[in-house]
Amino acid sequence: MSAGAEPLLQVEDLRVEFPTEDGVVHALDGVSYQVDRGATLGIVGESGSGKTVSSLTTMGLTRSQGARIGGRIMFEGRDLLTLSEQEMRAVRGNQIAMIFQDPLSSLHPLFKIGDQLAEAVLAHRKTPKAQARRRAVELLELVGIPEPQQRAQAYPHEFSGGMRQRAMIAMALANEPTLLIADEPTTALDVTVQAQILSLMARLQSELGMAVVIITHDLGVVAEMADDIAVMYAGRIVETASAKLVLSAPQHPYTWGLLSSMPSLEARRDRQLVPIPGAPPSLIHRPSGCHFHPRCPYAQPDHARIDPRLEDVPREPAHRVACLLPAEQRRGIWSQLKLGLAPTEANELAAAQHASATRQEAGE
Amino acid sequence: MSAMMRRTAPARRRGFALALALGLSACGSSGSSTSPSPSSESISASGIQTPATEALSGGRRGGTLTVLNHEDFEHLDPGEAYFSVDYEASYATQRPLFSYEPNSVTPIPDMASGPAVISSDGKTITVHIRHGVHFSPPVNREVTSADVAYAIERGANPNVANPYFEAYFTSLEGSAKARGGPFPGITTPDSDTIVFHLTKPNAQIVLDALALPLSAPVPEAFAKKYDAKSPTEYGNYLVATGPYMFKSNGEGKVLGIGYQPGKSATLVRNPNWRSSTDFRPAYLDEIDIKIGGDTNVIGRQVLEGSELVQNDAVAKSSVQLAYEHFRSQLQISPGAGDHYIAVNNKRGPFANVNVRKAFWAALDRVAMGKARGGSLVTDVMTHFLFPEIPGFEAAGGLAGPKVDYDEHPEGDPAIAEKYMRMAGYPSGKYTGAQTLEVVGSTGDPSSEVAEIANNTLHSLGFKTKLSLVDTSVMYSKYCGVPAEQIDVCPNVGWGADFADGQAVLDPAFNGRNILPTGNNNWGQVDDPTINAAMDKAELIIGTQARANAWAAIDRELVADAAAIPSDWDKEAAIESKDVAGVGDLWNTGTWDYSFSSLK
Amino acid sequence: MTSYIVRRLLWGVVLLVLVSALTFLLFRVLPTGEPARLRAGRFASPKVIAEIRNDLGLNKPLIVQFWLYMKGIFLHLNLGYSYYSSASVRSLIADRLPATLSLTIGAAVIWLGAGITVGVISAVRRRSKLDRASMGWALALISAPEYWLGLIVLYLFAADIGKLKVFPGAGSYVGLTSDPWGWFTSLILPWLVLAATNAAIYARLIRGSMIEVMGEDYIRTARAKGLSERRVVLRHGLRSAINPVMTILGLDIGVLLGGAILVETVFDIPGIGRLNYDAITHSDFPIVQGTVLLAALFIIVANIVVDIAYAYLDPRVRFS
DSSP, rough: OOOOOOOSEEEEEEEEEEEEEEEEEEEEEEEEEEEEEEEEEEEEOOSSSHHHHHHHHHHHHGGTTTTTEEEEEEEEEEEEGOHHHHHHHHHTTTEEEEESSOOOHSSOOTTOOHHHHHHHHHHHHOOOOHHHHHHHHHHHHTTTHHHHSHHHHGGGSSHHHHHHHHHHEEEEEGGGGGGGEETTTTTTOOOOHHHHHHHHHHHHHHHTTTTEEEESSSSSHHHHHOOOEEETTEEEEEEEHHHHHHHHHHHHHHHHHHHHTTOOOOOOTTTTOOOSSSSOHHHHHHSSSSGGGGTTTTGGGGGOOOOOOOOETTTTEEEOOOOOOOOHHHHHHHHOOOOOOOOHHHHHHHHHHHHHHHHHHOOO | OOGGTTTTTGGGOOOOOOOHHHGGGGOOOOOOOOOOHHHHHHHHTTTTTOOGGOOSSSSSSSEEEEEEEOOOSSSSSSTTTTTTTHHHHHHHHOOSSSSTTTOOOSSSSSBSOOOOOOTTTTTTEEBBBOOOBOOOOOTTTTOOOOHHHHHGGGSSTTTTEEETTTHHSBBBBGGGGGGSSTTEEEEETTTTTTEEBSSSSSHHHOOOOOOOGGSSOOOOOHHHHHTTTTSSSSGSOOOOSEEEEEEOOOHHHHHTTTEEHHHHHHHETTOOOEEEEEEEEOSSSSSEEESSOOOHHHHHHHHHHEEEEEOOOOHHHHHHHHHHOGGGGGGEEEEEEEEEEEESSSSSSGGHHHHHHHHHHHHHHHHHHTTTTGGTTTOOOOSSSSSTTTTTTTTTTTTTOOOOOGSSSTTHHHHHHHHHHHOTTTTSOOOOOOEEEEEEEEEETHHHHHHHHHHHHTTTTTTEEEEEEEEHIIIIIIITTTGGGSSEEEEEEOOOOSHHHHHHHHHHOOOGGGOOSSOOOOTTTOOOHHHHEEEEHHHOHHHHHHHHHHHHHHHHHHHHOOSSSEEEEEEEEOTTTEEHHHHHEGGEEETTTTTTTOO | OOOHHHHHHHHHHHHHHHHHHHHHHHHHHSSTOHHHHHOOTTOHOOOOOOOOHHHHHTSSSSHHHHHHHHHHHHOOOOOOOOOTTBBBHHHHHHHHHHHHHHHHHHHHHHHHHHHHHHHHHHHHTTSHHHHHHHHHHHHHHHHHHHHHHHHHHHHHHHHHHHSOBBBBOTTTOTTTTTTTHHHHHHHHHHHHHHHHHHEEEEEEEHHHHHHHTTTTTHHHHHHHHTTTHHHIIIIIIIIIHOOOOOOHHHHHHHHHTTHHHHHHHHOOOOOOHHHHHHHHHTTTTTHHHHHHHHHHHHHHHHHHHHHHHHHHHHGGGGGO
16 A cells, blocks of 8 residues: 555444344445545445445435444544434435446436535525526536536436446546545446546546546456456455456465456456356355365465455565465465466475475475 | 106195086085094194194284295296196195185185086086186286186197196197187186086086186286297296285396295285285285205204294104104194005906905005104005095995905905915915016105015915116006006005095006006906996086095995005194194195295 | 428217217117117107107118218217207206316316325335324325215315315215305315325335335436435436336326216216216117217327327327
């Protein structure tokens, strides 16, 4: 993480549980991360990893569901979790804004785009309606929508997917937030449009100096935009470091799995995509010990009993991982995986290397 | 909805007229034969008033009476009116040749200046018209015999289509060809005399019918243009001769002013009426009639309210409520009509007289009466003339003739069995193959009554096919059409146009009155001896003689078990505590607007 | 959009012609529908009936009768004359229409207001005691027979026969123009009875619709914008939830305008419903024909209005 000024958003040991008829859902289990001003954090994980819940909780949108929330969320010196609903409302859509995955269902179908944007402005500023509408048109222009004056009179279903997402972004920016949370902003869009949206977001970020949290399951998305990446699994952060580091030298088997299952233009054509076996765990009855162990190709028997903590990686500053495997072994496995070996082979090789290394240290 | 039933008491459609006193000059016997029948005596003993014994006066002059009627009028035109609700308005606004005091079934001269004179051969009736009676605005002039003649002549006009012209006036000469214009049967030698010329000597019946609204004068010059329309519009532009008139505008238009169909009607004083020419006191200044609503609600409103009456069929629950808590505001009037079961005398199992007697014996008449509201409003029927009809006592009175099949009103299975065996069914139950066609009417209490009858048939061993249809359909499509070969009609009944045995027995039991459609002899009763007796009795003049003749016919019909009796109806009427209501005995006890007053 | 409206109107006219044709057939062809005999009265002789048949033109060929009948209705708005009072059916209907309009519109306002309020509150406080209680009451009201409810209400609150003499009772209706205050107070009890069942139905409908809508993504967006919960529920939630209800409302009003027979009878209100019912019991067929056509007209118009309104309410529909 970049050092220096105090972070804009600091999530400390956030715990969120939802009581349901089937049992208690442990959505977040002690999650901590931070975002600096003007920086971009990418939160990566499968569905059910808790990545969306942390952002919704930051916005205070999980309160009404009977959730039990613990920990702190520090934003501009205040713990958001202690704010009243009224105080939170003053923050939402104002200093912190959020955009969502499906812009068609996320925009009200019965109101004009321009009116919805103006509403976002009027929610936080006492301006005359006409001025709010003008601002709405400005915002549409800002996000690159042609003929913004006419477009403001249109309804969401009259826009294409990409334009709708631009409009959502425009709506989020209405009050010049210092933090923008984007939850899967490109997942519902075509590949070509995805790139456009991402570059738009990057441009706006630099123009407006916003911090951005981008939540996605797609590492390719964060590769472009993020300064730092946090990988989440089963309600916890399992690895976090600068984007460069996570993408080039990841230390967690789950992250390896994510990278291996990504198609890449640079890899060999005949390299097999290796999906992570199994399915995401239930958040009600989580696996014992290391939550990832049932799906981990490198798991040892005692990993089912011991719960790993997020710890610094030796000799790599600002890189933390929650894994029970020794760091050297991990590095070894990764170097093999990078060459294209399958996990089993890589594991044997690495185990062998590790065994010889320990023998070296022990004996001779 | 029993008030809608055709020819049944609650419809309260007919007036009663004992015309006899008028024709007596020709024959010598005298005296009216009205006396309070035992039925009305027994009722008044329990503290309920009855028209025969009510005081004819009692309240103050003036004020407005509000009438809550559930039913609308059918016709305001006196030439078309044939419904007890219509009659109350007709007799308050129109003066037929003869009319009634409330507590009597003997008509007295109204438009006539004195009793009619019947010639010795019984074929000519002469009536003199009263002087000094004027039409209401806008006609205003004095009434003449020509107005009475026109009133009756228009009955034959298809645009008017008077319902009883065919029944009572066909013996007038030339009436068959009449279409609303003059015909030889009615002549007016001068402006205050009218003479009727008959082709056969049934003067009694014609005289009885002159107490019906048809003979109320109608000004030809004023009405002609309305009678030319099809149907006539005279009912919307009525002129009155009685103490009251429907509120109208300067041209005499009543529709929309004094009558809003389905909503309300207003009767106001007729400015041209002179009390010196009339036996009616006319205390009230105005009568407001409100139409519609729920009968249970109306009952409560009248009983708990002020200056209100109900003047059509009272809900059973309201009769009960009045009897229990407002007894002085309840009036029960006898002789409102009857209900019986018609069985097919011509074909099928009931063509056998013993089967008919068996059914009579088996039927629980008490249960049938209970379904209609119990002893407050019904009496067990034991023969065919009703209370108040001359000859009722001679035919057996309330108890009825002494025949074993009539002895047990709750039904006697043993006697029923006896007659079934006599009919040729040794087991005492029907063993034939035929399934009986039974057609009754829907609604309460008709359907319950039909069920009781149906079950009785089962107890006699019959298989039945019971259909319940709308009352008018029952009459017009099934029971009134001999060709349909219906075996049993359990929901028929009769009211009478006037208090004469002929009006009760002839249409229902004379074989020559069996018609292919619109038949009222529902049982197709056709006994040649009885037919001959009825034809002979028609021509008798003189109350006592007629009473005896028709009583004898009644006994014959009982001996023949021509139909199965059920109940004699009494009709209830209610008033608010501050109304001195006077009921019309001759019109099933409905409140008379010309005699009622406010206290 | 205009071509859509025009098409719907034309189709409506076609439907009206069809309904007229059907009623014509019913009253000429069915066995109990013998206009001449009914006009003549129950006791008329065959001679008189024959005369009347001639007068009514019933001896002409069926096609000619039909043509004259349709011409009469569509060109002259002539709906015939009552068999009894000889008043024109058109004038009778025009006379009764204001009462039915008053009854229907007033009740609609009440049931919509009550239904929306209860429905929204129940949806927002789902599974609370308030929700359960109001849905329980709703079920009771839906099950209560209207006529019985009317009688109960009268016996409790009518000024003349009630236990608590609060409102004017049956038969107190007066026209708006003759006595506005009397008109208003006389309609309070009938409005409540007529609205009761519908309010319950609409409350349940709106509750269900709201629950569905409040789970939509755009509600989450609205909250994320920092809008007050009230604005989210009413402006964003209710606005969407009300659409399906609006179409039902249009149809309900259309049907009721054909006459609310039960309420009109219990409270003795001279409306179209009672006119129709009285005519049926008297077999006064011209009136029945007129009211049937009127009811059909209202329902057809209601359908068209509802279709157009829906296009207006939901912009996504306009382009289909």
